[in-house]
Amino acid sequence: MKLSCNISVKHLTRVEGHGNINIRIKDGKLEEASWEVVETPRFFEAMLVGKKWDNAPYISGRICGICSIGHTLASIRAVENVFGMVPTRQTNTLRLLLKHMETLQSHVLHLYFLAAPDFVSLGSVLPLITSHPEVVQRAVRLKLLANDACDIIGGRRLHPTRTVVGGFTMLPEKEQLEKLKQRLLASVEDLKQTAALFTTFAIPDFVRETEFVSLKGTDSYPFIGGNLLSTDGLDLPEHEYKKMTNEYCVEISTSKWCRVSRQSMAVGALARINNNHHLLAPLARQVADQFGLKPVCHNPYMNNIAQLVECVQVVEDSLALIDELLGAAMLEPRQPVAVKAGIGVAAVEVPRGILYHCYDFDEEGRIRKADCVIPTTQNNANIHYDLNALARQCAGEGKTDREIELLASMLVRAYDPCISCSVH
Amino acid sequence: MPANLTYLGVELARPRVAFFELSSCEGCQLQLLNNEATLLDFLSLVEVVRFREGMTEAGDDYAVAFVEGSVTRADQELQLAEIRKKAKVMVAFGSCACFGGVNQLKNRFSDQEWVKREVYGDFHVDTQLARPISDVVKVDLMIYGCPVKKEEVERIVTDLLLGKAINHPKYPVCMECKANENICLFDLGEPCLGPVTRAGCDAWCPSNRMGCWGCRGPADAANIPQMARIMAEHGFSTETLLDRLECFGGFAAHVEEIRKKG
Amino acid sequence: MVEKIAFVDVLKDKAVDDLLHDLSRFEYTYKAEITNVYPLTQTERLYQIQIKDPDERNRFIFRPGQFVMLELPGIGESPFSISSSPLRRGDIELCIRGVGNLTNFLARLERGAEVGISGPFGTSFPVETMQGQNIMLIAGGLGLVPLRAPILHVLEHRSRYGEVDIIYGAKQPSELLFTYQYEMWRKFDISLNIIVDKADESWQGPVGLITETLKERIVVRNAETLASNTFAIVCGPPVMFKYVCKMLTEAGLPMQKMFVSLERRMHCGRGKCCRCNIGSTYTCLEGPVFDYWTVMNLKEAI
Amino acid sequence: MIFKVFAKDELTRLFEVLSVNRVVGPVQKGLDRKNRPIYSFEVVDNFDDLRLDYPSTLYPAKRYFLPFEETLSSFTLESGSWEKHVDYNVYQPQVMFGMHACDINALNKLDKVLINSVHPTPYYASKRRNMFIIGIECMPQPHCFCRSMGADTVQHGFDMFLTDLGDRYFAEILSSTAYNYLLKIKTMEASETDHQEYRQVVREKSSKFTTHVDTTDLTKILDMEFQADVWKQWGDKCLSCGTCANVCPTCYCYGVQETVDMNLQAATKTKQLYSCNLIDFAEVAGGHNFRPEAHIRLKYRYYHKHRGFVEAFEESLCVGCGRCGESCLANINVPEVIASVRYEE
Numbered sequence A: 001m002k003l004s005c006n007i008s009v010k011h012l013t014r015v016e017g018h019g020n021i022n023i024r025i026k027d028g029k030l031e032e033a034s035w036e037v038v039e040t041p042r043f044f045e046a047m048l049v050g051k052k053w054d055n056a057p058y059i060s061g062r063i064c065g066i067c068s069i070g071h072t073l074a075s076i077r078a079v080e081n082v083f084g085m086v087p088t089r090q091t092n093t094l095r096l097l098l099k100h101m102e103t104l105q106s107h108v109l110h111l112y113f114l115a116a117p118d119f120v121s122l123g124s125v126l127p128l129i130t131s132h133p134e135v136v137q138r139a140v141r142l143k144l145l146a147n148d149a150c151d152i153i154g155g156r157r158l159h160p161t162r163t164v165v166g167g168f169t170m171l172p173e174k175e176q177l178e179k180l181k182q183r184l185l186a187s188v189e190d191l192k193q194t195a196a197l198f199t200t201f202a203i204p205d206f207v208r209e210t211e212f213v214s215l216k217g218t219d220s221y222p223f224i225g226g227n228l229l230s231t232d233g234l235d236l237p238e239h240e241y242k243k244m245t246n247e248y249c250v251e252i253s254t255s256k257w258c259r260v261s262r263q264s265m266a267v268g269a270l271a272r273i274n275n276n277h278h279l280l281a282p283l284a285r286q287v288a289d290q291f292g293l294k295p296v297c298h299n300p301y302m303n304n305i306a307q308l309v310e311c312v313q314v315v316e317d318s319l320a321l322i323d324e325l326l327g328a329a330m331l332e333p334r335q336p337v338a339v340k341a342g343i344g345v346a347a348v349e350v351p352r353g354i355l356y357h358c359y360d361f362d363e364e365g366r367i368r369k370a371d372c373v374i375p376t377t378q379n380n381a382n383i384h385y386d387l388n389a390l391a392r393q394c395a396g397e398g399k400t401d402r403e404i405e406l407l408a409s410m411l412v413r414a415y416d417p418c419i420s421c422s423v424h
Numbered sequence B: 001m002p003a004n005l006t007y008l009g010v011e012l013a014r015p016r017v018a019f020f021e022l023s024s025c026e027g028c029q030l031q032l033l034n035n036e037a038t039l040l041d042f043l044s045l046v047e048v049v050r051f052r053e054g055m056t057e058a059g060d061d062y063a064v065a066f067v068e069g070s071v072t073r074a075d076q077e078l079q080l081a082e083i084r085k086k087a088k089v090m091v092a093f094g095s096c097a098c099f100g101g102v103n104q105l106k107n108r109f110s111d112q113e114w115v116k117r118e119v120y121g122d123f124h125v126d127t128q129l130a131r132p133i134s135d136v137v138k139v140d141l142m143i144y145g146c147p148v149k150k151e152e153v154e155r156i157v158t159d160l161l162l163g164k165a166i167n168h169p170k171y172p173v174c175m176e177c178k179a180n181e182n183i184c185l186f187d188l189g190e191p192c193l194g195p196v197t198r199a200g201c202d203a204w205c206p207s208n209r210m211g212c213w214g215c216r217g218p219a220d221a222a223n224i225p226q227m228a229r230i231m232a233e234h235g236f237s238t239e240t241l242l243d244r245l246e247c248f249g250g251f252a253a254h255v256e257e258i259r260k261k262g
Numbered sequence C: 001m002v003e004k005i006a007f008v009d010v011l012k013d014k015a016v017d018d019l020l021h022d023l024s025r026f027e028y029t030y031k032a033e034i035t036n037v038y039p040l041t042q043t044e045r046l047y048q049i050q051i052k053d054p055d056e057r058n059r060f061i062f063r064p065g066q067f068v069m070l071e072l073p074g075i076g077e078s079p080f081s082i083s084s085s086p087l088r089r090g091d092i093e094l095c096i097r098g099v100g101n102l103t104n105f106l107a108r109l110e111r112g113a114e115v116g117i118s119g120p121f122g123t124s125f126p127v128e129t130m131q132g133q134n135i136m137l138i139a140g141g142l143g144l145v146p147l148r149a150p151i152l153h154v155l156e157h158r159s160r161y162g163e164v165d166i167i168y169g170a171k172q173p174s175e176l177l178f179t180y181q182y183e184m185w186r187k188f189d190i191s192l193n194i195i196v197d198k199a200d201e202s203w204q205g206p207v208g209l210i211t212e213t214l215k216e217r218i219v220v221r222n223a224e225t226l227a228s229n230t231f232a233i234v235c236g237p238p239v240m241f242k243y244v245c246k247m248l249t250e251a252g253l254p255m256q257k258m259f260v261s262l263e264r265r266m267h268c269g270r271g272k273c274c275r276c277n278i279g280s281t282y283t284c285l286e287g288p289v290f291d292y293w294t295v296m297n298l299k300e301a302i
Numbered sequence D: 001m002i003f004k005v006f007a008k009d010e011l012t013r014l015f016e017v018l019s020v021n022r023v024v025g026p027v028q029k030g031l032d033r034k035n036r037p038i039y040s041f042e043v044v045d046n047f048d049d050l051r052l053d054y055p056s057t058l059y060p061a062k063r064y065f066l067p068f069e070e071t072l073s074s075f076t077l078e079s080g081s082w083e084k085h086v087d088y089n090v091y092q093p094q095v096m097f098g099m100h101a102c103d104i105n106a107l108n109k110l111d112k113v114l115i116n117s118v119h120p121t122p123y124y125a126s127k128r129r130n131m132f133i134i135g136i137e138c139m140p141q142p143h144c145f146c147r148s149m150g151a152d153t154v155q156h157g158f159d160m161f162l163t164d165l166g167d168r169y170f171a172e173i174l175s176s177t178a179y180n181y182l183l184k185i186k187t188m189e190a191s192e193t194d195h196q197e198y199r200q201v202v203r204e205k206s207s208k209f210t211t212h213v214d215t216t217d218l219t220k221i222l223d224m225e226f227q228a229d230v231w232k233q234w235g236d237k238c239l240s241c242g243t244c245a246n247v248c249p250t251c252y253c254y255g256v257q258e259t260v261d262m263n264l265q266a267a268t269k270t271k272q273l274y275s276c277n278l279i280d281f282a283e284v285a286g287g288h289n290f291r292p293e294a295h296i297r298l299k300y301r302y303y304h305k306h307r308g309f310v311e312a313f314e315e316s317l318c319v320g321c322g323r324c325g326e327s328c329l330a331n332i333n334v335p336e337v338i339a340s341v342r343y344e345e
């Protein structure tokens, strides 16, 4: 039994943005366990007001440096939904491929550079460069592949330059896609090695029941658009996203919090798999099985594994998408735009969970109101309550301060939070 | 890793570098991790003592501070002053730090209370106008771009190590756009700020058929009145011109002038 | 059967012994060694540089007024006037002021460091034509550097020249170059007149603008010899040589007998990059040494 | 000169024969906002991709002989010592299939500075000497003033020049290589009818010029008008963006940059085509700029092309292709600038 401890991690490292962990236990009683978000807000929803529709994807992509592609695509989809535009099959395929590659690069970044050091008791990946060069090289190879792919399809790996309302400004060349395919095929081995590496890591044993929200796949593992599904039984159309988020403000956080059926909710890779396990591609499912990842899994640390499974999932799916692109003649990259007034919502699964953009346009296509709900925003309350439960469990088990601090940090990192994005 | 490096027989001290972020998307720092192919070479050139996005250890003994993001809260001013005290070279890293970046778009509303209410309702949040870091402390070097271009960052860091002066191109993006033999976007019916924006990005956007939005700020001889004429001649409204000019804050003075003229 | 078009190796048809038209010379640099470095002032250093290969060294002939391109891999390549006697061939001296990338990095190099040298390039002072006549060598600031080669030439062939005046102006005494050689120059029967803009405690000589000293020397040398029997070489910042040349012209010295050395930005030194063009004259090919009449006819030269 | 004619289909044969080499020719690169095609010189594998009736290309074929960026030399370094490696970056002959007279004239002008002068540059010479050029007769576009610059016909600097006579080509043969290649296809001696038709085409071309530049006494007039106010007016419009130089088939000015690899084991010396309109073109160490203002730089460009080069080589450095005026977003173009300096309307 642990009697007292006082942990304060000011600006948790190896996460995107600024957040603090506070845990205070006194006389064996938990006094405080909190997830404090101190990021400065940038007010994207206000700055978009009055801007013309073509500014929306360009500006709102800057909400996040890690998932700028996801934001851009969500924004574009919201605009297209207002204008009643239906993207061509080619555009949809390319967008999904682009998104997959962002997911891959983001997950690899998280798994190797941000999460892995904890499992080998290091502060960063740097020492591994000399001690385990093959591991670092593998990570770099996977990330490079994904980023190169983003360059080819989106024009730029960060804040893409080819993605516009109506489609793309330019298309990749077939030879580029052919080369990408070869590299993706070769990456399967790297992913298997990655899985092997993660089997050597001890995933902390911690469970707290919560509600998982994600897109609902119909015939394939979902990433762009469709219904919203929760493990507590809600099934809503895309445009009713507010019922799935219910943002509210809390004192300890400049990021808002969300909840649906309970105290808190979770989104992300684990939520996606919990809701769509049956839609995983064969190899991805095999990896899930390897780690015993089955719905509904309530161990937040397993989000790391869920990300790993998704890496395999997106590579498998990308190969199919490329085959489809290679099999058809390239058509016009871009559709013309006809401006309309109205409200449009887009739900897109970005690496850290479901992302919503919603715009209200006037007749000239100027934004009257903008709303963006970020995955980490939806996770913040869950992180907070997880920390509470974890602290209680640790106190009960009599863990040392260092152990508690590490477990707490790892817990938050497992969500791969994107804090500046959640504050936007 | 070698403590000291040499070039042409001259000993070069590996600079100790630290990274900090204010209000930003952290994309510019991410660009460093996006250096995959050359990441290891990069790490042998410098000694990273602080990089919150990637490492837990945090040193306070650094010579070069890369600061990303713009200033939007009082505590950041204090933080900047602290960093300035320690750093020999203060680098404004990315357009947010150089000009305020997209963050300064909120400054265009005269009623900043409305801005807060629009996002947070009645809930209290602490915030000020978004400013470039040079408004608060002396900056020694600007690295432009939203995001910064990794090749450029690498060259700059190598040059810093060698003691070379860092010279940004003084000419506009059009120069690089032509060197890429692109079809001018105006010929394709798209607006572009290439004629007035500082080059150095290798015409990143126009080469992908996206008009330039001016993320690197004005070129040395930016001819804004002529730019306005060109936009008008090609059928683009002043609103479109202003949307782009004001997007990253680099053209703030010009925007103000155009607005004043009405 | 179809044959491919035959590949032409352009280097094959190089002219024998024609360095100026040999294609393979274009990007060729002599490997040279910094054999010695002397700090002359706060900002200027004198570098003794020797071409390493003895044959190449021997074949390196230059004329006073010409320049070389000095290269440091990865750092830069820039033009510098050769400041030593032409008799020393590929064993040259450059006096270099630290102002930018190359020149500042150079200052960090030590004896024994390797540099690349190409050249010599450009026109020179017509020291042969000047034989039998009086010479006025007028320098402002760093302008003494290109003047040192003709000075040394004149010293080495002292009997072939008439009266020799050196008129040298600097901002302050601490900026004077080659001070250790003044005594020697004077011993060769040369009238050395130095003037500074601003004196310090150590300074005994005259204070003021170079034109004041020049005025005195013009009186000494008299109008008649100036008109018929004198050449002048003027080096220094544009404002300086503009006034000096005007004064000399008014004193009767023909413009074709006055020579100046112009400085422009240069990236190749070989008449290709156009960076040094004045109007459309290549400073690196048709200059850096020009007679004043030509300069007068160049738009935007001064 | 030897003249021959051959049926149009034979050109496909000739292309096939030549295509064992790298072939570069005009192809359509896209459409502009008014749906007009845009042409460009690209490597062509397929004869059908060639558009020999192209009016003009957006960019000249410059990148094949004066690339925008070229490595001049590279260095390997080892503890204080270094080795320099030079490569002229040409490995194979190139066939330029379908260049207009103006662009071949541009090459001839470049030859004068870059090959037939002191310090000839091997980077250009090696590419130029390894070119097999097939010229093709064209019809003037509204922006063409090559006739005024004496560049509407070309006497040398190519291997073979074709004129379209409807169902056949009229070929001037200048090199023995061209002669030998023509042996591989079916050709006929040019008859009097062919000559007649050829003259007809030439007459038609002559009649179609709509843009003219008066070059009479131009060197002197430029000299006289060095201080003229018109320069200031053009300078106000100029964006100092270098576009005119970049699309010019004869602009060759450049800058050199030296970079060190991040591993400090290697360095590179690169040349980039520059433009005299860029603000720092004439800036020297310490920051002094010999041409600090846009109008002074613009004026310099005209002086170099239309006065200096004429003094040095007795011809202008402008071939009248009109690309600079077409590409300039500020609508600065040679005919209007020269006319304004001459105080013509």
Ligand SMILES: Cc1cc2nc3c(=O)[nH]c(=O)nc-3n(C[C@H](O)[C@H](O)[C@H](O)COP(=O)(O)OP(=O)(O)OC[C@H]3O[C@@H](n4cnc5c(N)ncnc54)[C@H](O)[C@@H]3O)c2cc1C
Pocket: B165, C067, C076, C077, C078, C079, C080, C081, C082, C094, C095, C096, C097, C098, C099, C100, C101, C102, C103, C104, C145, C146, C262, C263, C264, C265, C266, C267, C288, D283, D284, D285, D286
């Ligand atoms: C014919 C001639 C003779 C010269 N002789 C001497 C001399 O004897 N001693 C001396 O100290 N200096 C001399 N200079 C000036 C010297 O070339 C410059 O100071 C030098 O180029 C600065 O190089 P940097 O890399 O240190 O400066 P940076 O400013 O970093 O220069 C970058 C590049 O700009 C170009 N550049 C900048 N300034 C000049 C300039 N003034 N002239 C030519 N190119 C320039 C060079 O290509 C250089 O590589 C001479 C210049 C010329 C043209």
Ligand code: SF4
Pocket: A062, A065, B024, B025, B026, B027, B028, B029, B068, B069, B093, B094, B095, B096, B097, B101, B102, B145, B146, B147, B148
């Ligand atoms: S400059 Fe752009 S990419 Fe860099 S931090 Fe700011 S918003 Fe992100």
Ligand code: SF4
Pocket: B173, B174, B175, B177, B178, B182, B183, B184, B185, B186, B192, B193, B194, B195, B203, B206, B211, B212
């Ligand atoms: S696309 Fe933009 S950068 Fe390129 S030439 Fe046109 S205006 Fe200039």
Ligand code: SF4
Pocket: B145, B146, B173, B197, B198, B201, B202, B203, B204, B205, B206, B211, B212, B213, B214, B215, B216, B217
């Ligand atoms: S083209 Fe313009 S917007 Fe794009 S990176 Fe370059 S300067 Fe920035």
